[in-house]
Amino acid sequence: MASxxxxxxxxxxxxxxxxxxxxxxxAVGDLRLAVSRRYKTATGEERDETCxxxxxxxxxxxxxxxQYLAKGSxxxxxxxxxYEEWEKDGQKNNRLRVVxxxxxxxxxxxxxxxxxxxxxxAGVPARSGAREEAPAEPPPDTGNDDNLPF
Amino acid sequence: MASxxxxxxxxxxxxxxxxxxxxxxxSVADLRLAVNEDYKDKNGQVVKRTCFVDVVVWDKQAELCRKYLxxxxxVYIEGRLQMDEWTTQxxxxxSKIRVRxxxxxxxxxxxxAGSAPxxxxxxxxxxxxxxxxxxxxxxxxx
Numbered sequence: 001m002a003s004x005x006x007x008x009x010x011x012x013x014x015x016x017x018x019x020x021x022x023x024x025x026x027a028v029g030d031l032r033l034a035v036s037r038r039y040k041t042a043t044g045e046e047r048d049e050t051c052x053x054x055x056x057x058x059x060x061x062x063x064x065x066x067q068y069l070a071k072g073s074x075x076x077x078x079x080x081x082x083y084e085e086w087e088k089d090g091q092k093n094n095r096l097r098v099v100x101x102x103x104x105x106x107x108x109x110x111x112x113x114x115x116x117x118x119x120x121x122a123g124v125p126a127r128s129g130a131r132e133e134a135p136a137e138p139p140p141d142t143g144n145d146d147n148l149p150f
Numbered sequence: 151m152a153s154x155x156x157x158x159x160x161x162x163x164x165x166x167x168x169x170x171x172x173x174x175x176x177s178v179a180d181l182r183l184a185v186n187e188d189y190k191d192k193n194g195q196v197v198k199r200t201c202f203v204d205v206v207v208w209d210k211q212a213e214l215c216r217k218y219l220x221x222x223x224x225v226y227i228e229g230r231l232q233m234d235e236w237t238t239q240x241x242x243x244x245s246k247i248r249v250r251x252x253x254x255x256x257x258x259x260x261x262x263a264g265s266a267p268x269x270x271x272x273x274x275x276x277x278x279x280x281x282x283x284x285x286x287x288x289x290x291x292x
């Protein structure tokens with residue numbers, strides 16, 4: 001029987017990735033993605049609609065998510081819908097989550113690996129901005145932001 | 151900010167479409183889709199996995215769904231994920247992900263096609279395959 005289950009999303013994280021490890025040593029990352037859409041009502045009014053999607057990332061990709069993503073990070077996710085059912089207090093619950101096959105980071109990483117301790121020492125609040133962009137660029141591109149197509 | 155939201159599914163309806171109308175007279179169809187997938191686990195064992203997805207279809211397409219789809223029908227759905235939020239009677243917030251369909255493509259024959267009823271037609275499917283297997287050795291012998 002023919003079957004297809006594919007989801008493509010681009011959105012922003014509503015919170016830092018939560019990465020944990022199974023007893024087997026395999027990493028699992030839980031991401032909460034906000035995907036917004038702007039549309040016009042019948043009266044021509046512009047409105048935003050946001051869809052919050054829970055995304056599960058496995059293995060090495062989960063670890064990279066934990067390392068490079070933070071609340072607000074923009075990312076592309078490709079995966080499948082996964083139906084989960086469980087029972088709590090005798091009540092049946094279910095939900096749909098996206099299990100990611102591919103996670104593509106969009107935009108600058110949250111911080112350069114080496115500046116981790118420096119950030120907290122300086123007491124700089126989590127505001128991203130220019131400070132993060134500099135170390136994020138690959139070396140040949142330094143200072144050439146204007147040429148980027150986005 | 152860049153944003154993208156697209157889901158593509160092929161599955162079978164677990165029940166007949168439920169079609170209602172909004173107060174303004176627009177038709178809305180609720181479909182319940184079972185997307186079956188087979189995958190191999192670590193030991194090479196084939197495991198079946200079913201994903202149940204609620205799909206919302208609007209307007210003219212909803213009417214077509216009512217007309218042509220029934221429990222068991224195979225459909226291709228393309229649309230976007232949509233989050234619906236509501237508060238339960240005891241004040242708890244709940245949310246649910248559904249697919250809001252932009253495109254519904256009927257796969258397989260329509261329900262009123264005059265062919266064999268759905269149930270028996272499904273049972274007929276393995277037969278041609280068996281015929282082929284039987285035929286193959288004969289060909290080799292000849």
